[in-house]
Amino acid sequence: MKKFLISVSLLAVATPAFAQDEDLATFDPVGVRLPSAKEITVVATGSEVRIDRLGQPITVITADEIQSIQGPDITRVLERVPGLTVSRNGGPGSFTGVRLRGSDAEQVLVLVDGVRMEDVSAPSGGFDFGTLTPGGIERIDVLRGSNSVVWGSAAIGGVIAVQSRDFNGVEASAEYGANESYTADAAAGISSDQGAITLNGGYARSDGISAAAVGTEPDGFRQWRVGGRGRLNITQELSVVATARYADTRTDIDGFGPPTFSFGDTPEYQTTRQASGRVGLRYVGEALTLNTGFALSDTKRDYFADDTANDPSYGYKGRSERADLTGRLNLPADFTLDFGADSEWTRFSSDFDAEAKANLTSGHALLGYSTDRASIAAGVRYDDHSRFGSAWTFGANGSFELTESLRLRASYGEGFKAPTLYQLLSDYGNKGLVPERSKSYDAGLEWGSRNGALHASATVFRRDSRNLIAFVSCASLNACATRPFGLYDNIGKARAEGVELELGARPSDTLQVRAAYTYVESRNLTPGNANNGRDLARRPRHALTVSGDWTSPLAGLTLGADLRMVGDSYDNASNTRRLDGYPLTTVRASFPVTEKVELFGRVENVFDQSYQTVADYGTWGRSAFVGIRARY
Numbered sequence: 001m002k003k004f005l006i007s008v009s010l011l012a013v014a015t016p017a018f019a020q021d022e023d024l025a026t027f028d029p030v031g032v033r034l035p036s037a038k039e040i041t042v043v044a045t046g047s048e049v050r051i052d053r054l055g056q057p058i059t060v061i062t063a064d065e066i067q068s069i070q071g072p073d074i075t076r077v078l079e080r081v082p083g084l085t086v087s088r089n090g091g092p093g094s095f096t097g098v099r100l101r102g103s104d105a106e107q108v109l110v111l112v113d114g115v116r117m118e119d120v121s122a123p124s125g126g127f128d129f130g131t132l133t134p135g136g137i138e139r140i141d142v143l144r145g146s147n148s149v150v151w152g153s154a155a156i157g158g159v160i161a162v163q164s165r166d167f168n169g170v171e172a173s174a175e176y177g178a179n180e181s182y183t184a185d186a187a188a189g190i191s192s193d194q195g196a197i198t199l200n201g202g203y204a205r206s207d208g209i210s211a212a213a214v215g216t217e218p219d220g221f222r223q224w225r226v227g228g229r230g231r232l233n234i235t236q237e238l239s240v241v242a243t244a245r246y247a248d249t250r251t252d253i254d255g256f257g258p259p260t261f262s263f264g265d266t267p268e269y270q271t272t273r274q275a276s277g278r279v280g281l282r283y284v285g286e287a288l289t290l291n292t293g294f295a296l297s298d299t300k301r302d303y304f305a306d307d308t309a310n311d312p313s314y315g316y317k318g319r320s321e322r323a324d325l326t327g328r329l330n331l332p333a334d335f336t337l338d339f340g341a342d343s344e345w346t347r348f349s350s351d352f353d354a355e356a357k358a359n360l361t362s363g364h365a366l367l368g369y370s371t372d373r374a375s376i377a378a379g380v381r382y383d384d385h386s387r388f389g390s391a392w393t394f395g396a397n398g399s400f401e402l403t404e405s406l407r408l409r410a411s412y413g414e415g416f417k418a419p420t421l422y423q424l425l426s427d428y429g430n431k432g433l434v435p436e437r438s439k440s441y442d443a444g445l446e447w448g449s450r451n452g453a454l455h456a457s458a459t460v461f462r463r464d465s466r467n468l469i470a471f472v473s474c475a476s477l478n479a480c481a482t483r484p485f486g487l488y489d490n491i492g493k494a495r496a497e498g499v500e501l502e503l504g505a506r507p508s509d510t511l512q513v514r515a516a517y518t519y520v521e522s523r524n525l526t527p528g529n530a531n532n533g534r535d536l537a538r539r540p541r542h543a544l545t546v547s548g549d550w551t552s553p554l555a556g557l558t559l560g561a562d563l564r565m566v567g568d569s570y571d572n573a574s575n576t577r578r579l580d581g582y583p584l585t586t587v588r589a590s591f592p593v594t595e596k597v598e599l600f601g602r603v604e605n606v607f608d609q610s611y612q613t614v615a616d617y618g619t620w621g622r623s624a625f626v627g628i629r630a631r632y
Helices: 063-069 421-425
Strands: 003-007 058-062 084-088 096-100 108-112 137-144 158-164 169-177 181-192 195-209 219-233 238-252 255-257 262-264 269-284 288-304 314-330 335-350 356-370 374-385 389-401 406-417 436-447 454-472 487-508 511-524 542-551 558-566 582-592 597-604 623-631
Touching: 058 063, 063 137, 063 558, 063 582, 096 108, 096 158, 158 219, 181 623, 238 288, 335 421, 356 421
Parallel strands: 003 219, 108 158
Antiparallel strands: 003 238, 058 137, 084 096, 137 158, 169 181, 169 623, 181 195, 195 219, 219 238, 238 269, 255 262, 269 288, 288 314, 314 335, 335 356, 356 374, 374 389, 389 406, 406 436, 436 454, 454 487, 487 511, 511 542, 542 558, 558 582, 582 597, 597 623
16 A cells, blocks of 8 residues: 655645643743643643643643654544544554544544635545654644534534644654564754745555455555645734645555455555645734635545556545634733635536535634633524525633633533435535534533643533434435435434543653543444444443653663453444453653664553454554664
């Protein structure tokens, strides 16, 4: 399999942007402590806000933590987030779906440098995390719970915002390991008062394993990537910002080949070409902050029978163009107004479907009030879709400091997901579809911050979803005359509820430990449905991640370990096929040879556990890797 990924910076940083300071804290000229980049997020409001002033649960993973985990598999980083689970159709590089609090993978909005990454050419949309590696990433922000007031369509389960790196200097790394796996990354950046620019690139490949668990032929992948970001300051308040990204991916896949047509080894492969970018302006004044820009996302997927095929067996094309404006106005008496407007034009076609188009125009406002101890915000969004009509969305959240380090937070959020063009207008489409909708509730107590000396939190949550879109048979709708194979329809209701627990401690400068546990029940509540009351497919009820890192007295040698434990789940909606739970253990180490050169290595799945996240698909066994990193 071949995987090729390119990103090119145009002039500057994509927006919305995060604060860039990597210190734990900064101080103004009179010595008052200011929030660090690690304590600021944009995923809650679209503007930079301190996390401790939000009622919504948000996890921030920074570059240091990403690099300490090592390797090209970004899911090993994401699994430290409570409420997050992963399913994958084979080894790393295969299609990978990420769920938040029992949502569908397609109900999680993914942003990369401010650009929405859902694949509008896919039947249900969504983003394939198998195409994303951690190289060049500065931080990942994860908001759990519905938040369509700010982010619109797809933000039912939550929002995952990925930001590429912005730094001065040069850094390069390379690693080699199991299944003939190679990974190489490099980045270089310069910064001044007039602006900044950072470029990064990388290459990864692996012979892989058989995607089919019963297969013997390895299904590998290769990936090239280059990325960048920058900033050009026109004045002290006004900057030009832009990013661009191109991806060309080849993934070996297995299928249902003759003569038995049972799932097993086949020579098929898939190519995915992605192009995206954004250019805009950012204004930061004393009372007003504005971000405006134009974003583009284009995806082309083709499927080939084997390496001898000159033309694909079938393929899909999808394109999204989006103009947006977001801002924050500081009002008197500690009030703020976050606002935004956007318009998105999408189009889709396939070898079997003529080109179809749609437009979604939206506006939102979020009024907030904040003091040293309490914060509250509430907002509304209006969306108008050229195919299904309009939708209103509401949300509110609040945070109150009970003691110096303990705060109470709560939030209510609504979400919606517009039907995809495939669901509306393909041969299986239904022009009468309406958006999927959700109502999300959570409340929790939190002590300290995730990057502080001591952190603990407990959150209870619930999400009710309705109008869920599913493919149904023609007979159940009496539509066989016009749709002999079936069509999509709004038939589903579901509920996900549970609890999230986090604990972290840094008892000394050389030791840090973390734990995140989630219990979630995700059930089908569709009246009259044969599966009413059963668990939704591939939603384990239990998930626990425990990690620790210790810097020894031996010349800075750092040792680390991660334990991921996932409970049982079901592979199908009828709950007749069980996926057994599993524990996975990773041990890792890094050693600074000099101040600027570091050796590192790890062993994944130390105990060679046999497991599956999707029935009949293979997973990696025990795997070892070694590497080197240099910084200048």
